Amino acid sequence: MSKKPTAGPALHKVIMVGSGGVGKSALTLQFMYDEFVEDYEPTKADSYRKKVVLDGEEVQIDILDTAGQEDYAAIRDNYFRSGEGFLCVFSITDDESFQATQEFREQILRVKNDESIPFLLVGNKCDLNGIRRVPLAECQQRAQQWQVPYVETSAKTRENVDKVFFDLMREIRSRKTEDSKATSGRAKDRCKKRRLKCTHL
Amino acid sequence: MAPQPVVTGLSPKEGPPGTRVIIRGEFLGTESIDLIGLKICGSDCLLSAEWVSPNKIIARTGPAKGLGDIIVTTRSGGEGTSSVQFRAIGNHEIIGPLKESAVWIEEAPTQNFAWGRRTLVQSVLTQEDPLGLSTEGNEQKNVDNLRELFPSSSGDLLQENFSPALFLLEKHSATTFADLKVGLKHLNRKVESQKEGQLSFLKSNAGSVIDQLDTMMNIRDKLLEDLNQYGPEPLNVLEQQIENSISKSEDIFTDVLVRKEKADSTRAVLLALSRHKFLFCLPNSVEKKAAAGEYDIVVNDYARAKSRFGKTEIPIFRTVMEEVDHRILQIRKQLHEKVIKMPQSVEQQRKLIKALISLEVQQSGSNINDKLRNADPAWDAIDARAKYLEQTFKQTFEQYASKDAQGAEKSKNRDPSQPPNRVAFCEEICEIAASQLPDLWRLGQMYFTGELRGPNDPRPGDFKRMILNAIEKFCIYLKIAMCTTDAEARSLRQSVGLIWPISHGSHDIFKAWLPQCLRYTRITYATLISLDLPSSALDIVQKFIDETRLHCFSNIFERATQKCSKLTDLETWEMGVEDFPGATLLPQRLEDLLIETLDEAQQACINPEIREGNLLETESDGQREVSLRLQKMLLCFCDVIQELAFNSHKEETPTHNVSQLLGYPNNQSSGPASGRFASLSPSTAITWEQRMLCCLANCAYCNKSFFHRVGKLFERYGYPLPSLAIETARYSVNKLFSNILDAYVEHKGDPLVGTIEPSMYLGGFQWDIEMPIGNLRPYAHECCDNLVAVYSEIYTISPALLRSILEPIVLTISEELARLMSCVPQFSYSGAIQANVDIRLLRDTMRIYTNETGRNYFLEALEAINPPLNAEQMKQADEILEHVKERMKLQLMCFFVKEP
Numbered sequence A: 001m002s003k004k005p006t007a008g009p010a011l012h013k014v015i016m017v018g019s020g021g022v023g024k025s026a027l028t029l030q031f032m033y034d035e036f037v038e039d040y041e042p043t044k045a046d047s048y049r050k051k052v053v054l055d056g057e058e059v060q061i062d063i064l065d066t067a068g069q070e071d072y073a074a075i076r077d078n079y080f081r082s083g084e085g086f087l088c089v090f091s092i093t094d095d096e097s098f099q100a101t102q103e104f105r106e107q108i109l110r111v112k113n114d115e116s117i118p119f120l121l122v123g124n125k126c127d128l129n130g131i132r133r134v135p136l137a138e139c140q141q142r143a144q145q146w147q148v149p150y151v152e153t154s155a156k157t158r159e160n161v162d163k164v165f166f167d168l169m170r171e172i173r174s175r176k177t178e179d180s181k182a183t184s185g186r187a188k189d190r191c192k193k194r195r196l197k198c199t200h201l
Numbered sequence B: 001m002a003p004q005p006v007v008t009g010l011s012p013k014e015g016p017p018g019t020r021v022i023i024r025g026e027f028l029g030t031e032s033i034d035l036i037g038l039k040i041c042g043s044d045c046l047l048s049a050e051w052v053s054p055n056k057i058i059a060r061t062g063p064a065k066g067l068g069d070i071i072v073t074t075r076s077g078g079e080g081t082s083s084v085q086f087r088a089i090g091n092h093e094i095i096g097p098l099k100e101s102a103v104w105i106e107e108a109p110t111q112n113f114a115w116g117r118r119t120l121v122q123s124v125l126t127q128e129d130p131l132g133l134s135t136e137g138n139e140q141k142n143v144d145n146l147r148e149l150f151p152s153s154s155g156d157l158l159q160e161n162f163s164p165a166l167f168l169l170e171k172h173s174a175t176t177f178a179d180l181k182v183g184l185k186h187l188n189r190k191v192e193s194q195k196e197g198q199l200s201f202l203k204s205n206a207g208s209v210i211d212q213l214d215t216m217m218n219i220r221d222k223l224l225e226d227l228n229q230y231g232p233e234p235l236n237v238l239e240q241q242i243e244n245s246i247s248k249s250e251d252i253f254t255d256v257l258v259r260k261e262k263a264d265s266t267r268a269v270l271l272a273l274s275r276h277k278f279l280f281c282l283p284n285s286v287e288k289k290a291a292a293g294e295y296d297i298v299v300n301d302y303a304r305a306k307s308r309f310g311k312t313e314i315p316i317f318r319t320v321m322e323e324v325d326h327r328i329l330q331i332r333k334q335l336h337e338k339v340i341k342m343p344q345s346v347e348q349q350r351k352l353i354k355a356l357i358s359l360e361v362q363q364s365g366s367n368i369n370d371k372l373r374n375a376d377p378a379w380d381a382i383d384a385r386a387k388y389l390e391q392t393f394k395q396t397f398e399q400y401a402s403k404d405a406q407g408a409e410k411s412k413n414r415d416p417s418q419p420p421n422r423v424a425f426c427e428e429i430c431e432i433a434a435s436q437l438p439d440l441w442r443l444g445q446m447y448f449t450g451e452l453r454g455p456n457d458p459r460p461g462d463f464k465r466m467i468l469n470a471i472e473k474f475c476i477y478l479k480i481a482m483c484t485t486d487a488e489a490r491s492l493r494q495s496v497g498l499i500w501p502i503s504h505g506s507h508d509i510f511k512a513w514l515p516q517c518l519r520y521t522r523i524t525y526a527t528l529i530s531l532d533l534p535s536s537a538l539d540i541v542q543k544f545i546d547e548t549r550l551h552c553f554s555n556i557f558e559r560a561t562q563k564c565s566k567l568t569d570l571e572t573w574e575m576g577v578e579d580f581p582g583a584t585l586l587p588q589r590l591e592d593l594l595i596e597t598l599d600e601a602q603q604a605c606i607n608p609e610i611r612e613g614n615l616l617e618t619e620s621d622g623q624r625e626v627s628l629r630l631q632k633m634l635l636c637f638c639d640v641i642q643e644l645a646f647n648s649h650k651e652e653t654p655t656h657n658v659s660q661l662l663g664y665p666n667n668q669s670s671g672p673a674s675g676r677f678a679s680l681s682p683s684t685a686i687t688w689e690q691r692m693l694c695c696l697a698n699c700a701y702c703n704k705s706f707f708h709r710v711g712k713l714f715e716r717y718g719y720p721l722p723s724l725a726i727e728t729a730r731y732s733v734n735k736l737f738s739n740i741l742d743a744y745v746e747h748k749g750d751p752l753v754g755t756i757e758p759s760m761y762l763g764g765f766q767w768d769i770e771m772p773i774g775n776l777r778p779y780a781h782e783c784c785d786n787l788v789a790v791y792s793e794i795y796t797i798s799p800a801l802l803r804s805i806l807e808p809i810v811l812t813i814s815e816e817l818a819r820l821m822s823c824v825p826q827f828s829y830s831g832a833i834q835a836n837v838d839i840r841l842l843r844d845t846m847r848i849y850t851n852e853t854g855r856n857y858f859l860e861a862l863e864a865i866n867p868p869l870n871a872e873q874m875k876q877a878d879e880i881l882e883h884v885k886e887r888m889k890l891q892l893m894c895f896f897v898k899e900p
């Protein structure tokens, strides 16, 4: 009975953040188990882990689904610390949730202290385009301002669900290889390089 | 065997004992009873486990601490693995029901089930064999037999009814005797040692044994005392007390329980209230927001509430939700009213419709929606807008029309520089159309592009019809206001039932404003064009504009024609036409007027603006109108000339400045004859002849070149050559010419011819008397002089007219001579010569201005001389004629200039 998966496939730690009710859990469950939960049950902190094949290579994804409800805001710092990449989710039908992404972003940057932490801005519930409250242009503008990708998903129709997780894992993976190179090479150049890349973007 | 269970998901991943967790993974059992084991952090949770699906189990965590795996065991797949871990948090303070607390603390959920049903208490003491022997191999097979043999005995050393035999049979039936003996020795030794031990134990503990004895004595005393005091059964009292305290404690406990329950429910309510404050405030907040017009917030909040509580089973939430649903329904009603309320901006309408549609979408499917169906709010809004537009048209029309109706009197002393009410109306209605039609169209666009579409299909036909109607109405109102004839107004009244109350004479005032109205219409038209309307809609306006342009054109020309008729006053009798001497500046005035008019027309209406027709297409109404208008104007011009020729000088009588042998010689002719003058100054009185001649010259000029020039002018302005109008005008002007000519010739020729006879027979002269010859007779001289006078009069004005005027005069002279001669019965010898000379001189002199008939008359006159001249007479006559011609050469030379 092997307990902890020790050395073996690479492990990428993803954290779902965003306001309550935007569909973080729904996205996670859709990705993990291909199921869509209609009921809303506020999350405290859920943990998921499974093996997936990322570009032909077997890896493990660890998803920490955090609480969106304000009641649990205080314990977020602890969770964020362990994350290697973030899916920052809001609902395109709820402008408040969109505004809240700003706070999440700031909290993550404060905890991680890294401007280029793998991060995707995710506009969920795109199947409800009819009652859309956040204009696409505004989302894209914010993503551009943060220099992160913007993707619209639907946990209901499964649109782009795999995409956001896989895209984020790719970013995490490339960050890791970059980091290991940097540590093996000239570690101090890292920041410079990244800054250059940013201005390029 | 099925695959091993794997746990991949945990919700939540940490919590105190008793936390409800959802475990997800694969192969977690094929059915409920397939699940045979569940451990979370090492504590068995199978009892609380609820199997949901092969992918999902819900359970409560047990009393454990720290991080641990979740191990699921199934009958079909065996023991599983876990890729996620649960962190049990143990240091939570657990507040029981009896512990008072000043604050609300999250209580551990009551765990009213046994932890781990396998963990039974192992109360059996493992006892060493009393003989110190191994009991292995002594499995008892016939326990029942032994029981029968020893019914009331036990093999257990600790029991009262211990039977050594049974013990041996039970435990040592297979032990050898030697061994048993060794065992006995062992037992003895043990007993021995215990005895020794007892003694030494007592010795060493003598003090405490005595103490114990004392204590027991004390107890006995106390007991006896109690017996005295409480009777033989003191325990009853105790029991009573205990029972009392039990019931007391139970009371306290139930009380606490009740309190706890109350507290629990209060707390739950408080918690629910604060957590779902949003929901509970919602019914009021949506109403407040709706009242403040912040409908998007209402939509948003409602959507949030719907997604959170839409399917809730909790009754209180459901009632609140029902209330919210109900209020939203009211808001929808209000919204619908607001949507169709006019006036308001499209932007506002759009916002309202959007809000309404999303509220409707959110309520669709639920039964509350059945209570209200506004099928298609956007369509209703369009409809309302269209109706409002129509109504605005109508109101505006009525408002302005009534001003004209009541103000019929006032309008008389109205400031003429102020636009009439009709113009103001045109301006206003154009503004209305230019502002409201685009709004309507934009709303329609939004509707058809789907932005505002409800669940129903759009109705493109209706909408197009609506736009066309609105535009048609617009054009009709304009048409009614722009009517310039009563007939037109009447026919419009017949077709559309409306009429502008027109006071007498206001048409004429209005006509001048027509271009202004056209301008307003065009501005609106440009706005409409920029909207991308269907061309059938634009065509309506275009048709109206083209009509109005033509209308304008006609008016401009009508006004010009009126001005033309006033040209009479502008005639200065100044002759300034280079290529036609005698013609005055009058045609030039007409040309100026035409240029001015054409310029005006060009600017006002002829130049087609964007998306307008060409009015001047050949064979079009426009062209016909142009031709007609020009013709009218030119004919008017002819009338002007006629007026000038005949009517402008009634008070003056034509001067008979013919020299008469009977009266005094008239010197008036000497004035104008003093040379060719370029202008007849208006201050000097203009003679009748000069006027007539100028008019004749003007007629001739018009016929010859001026009217063609007018044609060219039109061509230069891009009009097709109006040949029909020009030819008609030329025809009229020619007729006028001959009329004036007749009048002139009559006035000039009659006295001239009339004097011949009296002058001929002056002083009792008779042709049959012999007379001195060698000269002209005075009558012939006089005739020549008179002709020269007429000639010079014409020549000073317009040499081109000489032939036209002189020819008829000469004709009458020749005719008169022929008549006179034929009336002479007898000529004397010298008389015949004289008559011959006179006639021939006149004939030869006027040769150029004599036509065929004239020549015949002269011949007739010559042949009338009776008896005819013989050769001698002829010779003499020739000589005399030669002589006279020589003498009169200078005087008569003018008649021989071929092209003066």
Ligand SMILES: Nc1nc2c(ncn2[C@@H]2O[C@H](COP(=O)(O)OP(=O)(O)OP(=O)(O)O)[C@@H](O)[C@H]2O)c(=O)[nH]1
Pocket: A018, A019, A020, A021, A022, A023, A024, A025, A026, A027, A037, A038, A039, A040, A041, A042, A043, A044, A066, A067, A068, A069, A124, A125, A126, A127, A128, A153, A154, A155, A156, A157, B307
């Ligand atoms: N139509 C639609 N509904 C969705 C979608 N994603 C989530 N939902 C619904 O939104 C509600 C909330 O979804 P959750 O996934 O529980 O929200 P959450 O972000 O995990 O919320 P917290 O756990 O409180 O942070 C649920 O009723 C879902 O059914 C989506 O893509 N489309």
Ligand SMILES: [Mg+2]
Pocket: A024, A025, A026, A041, A042, A043, A065, A066, A068
């Ligand atoms: Mg959640």
